[in-house]
Amino acid sequence: MSEQLTIFSQEEKLNLPHSDIKIYRNFFDAKTSDYFFSQLEKEINWKQEYIKLYGKENPVPRLTAWYGDKGYSYTYSGITMNPEPWTNSLLEIKHKIETIAQVNFNSVLLNLYRDGNDGVAWHSDDEPELGKHPIIGSVSLGGERRFSFKYRDKSNPERHDINLKHGDFLLMQGETQQYWYHQIPKTKKSVLPRINLTFRVIY
Ligand SMILES: O=C(O)CCC(=O)C(=O)O
Numbered sequence: 727m728s729e730q731l732t733i734f735s736q737e738e739k740l741n742l743p744h745s746d747i748k749i750y751r752n753f754f755d756a757k758t759s760d761y762f763f764s765q766l767e768k769e770i771n772w773k774q775e776y777i778k779l780y781g782k783e784n785p786v787p788r789l790t791a792w793y794g795d796k797g798y799s800y801t802y803s804g805i806t807m808n809p810e811p812w813t814n815s816l817l818e819i820k821h822k823i824e825t826i827a828q829v830n831f832n833s834v835l836l837n838l839y840r841d842g843n844d845g846v847a848w849h850s851d852d853e854p855e856l857g858k859h860p861i862i863g864s865v866s867l868g869g870e871r872r873f874s875f876k877y878r879d880k881s882n883p884e885r886h887d888i889n890l891k892h893g894d895f896l897l898m899q900g901e902t903q904q905y906w907y908h909q910i911p912k913t914k915k916s917v918l919p920r921i922n923l924t925f926r927v928i929y
C-alpha cells in the first residue's frame with residue numbers, strides 16, 4: 727500500500743481501509759526535537775510498570791509515564807495511572823500538535839524505548855474512556871523505530887509498516903483503533919533511545 731501525498735506537502739495519508747492515519751514528517755525540526763528529547767529524558771518521572779500474567783509480574787518492556795489534566799485517570803493493561811501535572815515542554819508540544827489535530831488533548835502517555843529490547847506489543851488504543859473514535863496524536867523523538875499496523879479481523883491479512891523518525895507526528899483517528907492493531911516491534915538492530923508521546927482525549 728503506498729503513502730499518498732495530499733494537500734500539505736508534509737502530510738502523508740496512509741491509504742488503509744477503515745482508517746484515518748496521517749503522518750507529518752519533521753513536524754518538529756531537528757534542533758527543536760533534540761531540545762525536547764533532552765528535556766523529557768531528564769524531567770519526566772519515568773516508571774517501570776509490571777503486568778500480571780498468569781500470576782507472574784512481568785516488567786513492561788519500556789519505561790512509561792502519564793501526564794495530563796487533573797482528575798482523568800487511565801487504565802492501561804490493568805495498570806491505573808493518575809496523571810502528573812503538565813510540564814512546560816509537554817504543553818509546548820501539545821499546543822503545536824493541537825493546531826493540526828483541532829482538539830484539546832487532556833492527557834499524554836509517554837514511552838521511553840531504551841534500546842531494541844524495548845517495544846510495545848500488538849494492541850489498539852480502544853479503552854472505553856477514549857470514546858468511540860479515539861483521537862491519538864503521537865510524537866516521536868530520538869531513535870528511528872518501525873511502527874506496524876495489522877488488521878484486527880484475521881480474515882484480512884493486510885499489514886503496513888512505517889518508520890517513525892525524530893520529530894515525526896502521527897495522527898490516528900476515526901475508525902482506526904476499531905479496525906487496526908499497531909505495535910513497535912523489538913529489534914536486533916542497534917537503535918538509539920526513543921521517546922514517544924501519545925496525546926489522548928479522555929472523556
Ligand atoms: O511508541 C509508539 O510509537 C507507539 C506507542 C503506543 O502505541 C501506545 O503507547 O499506545
Ligand SMILES: [Fe+2]
Pocket residue numbers: 849850851908924
Ligand atoms: Fe498505541
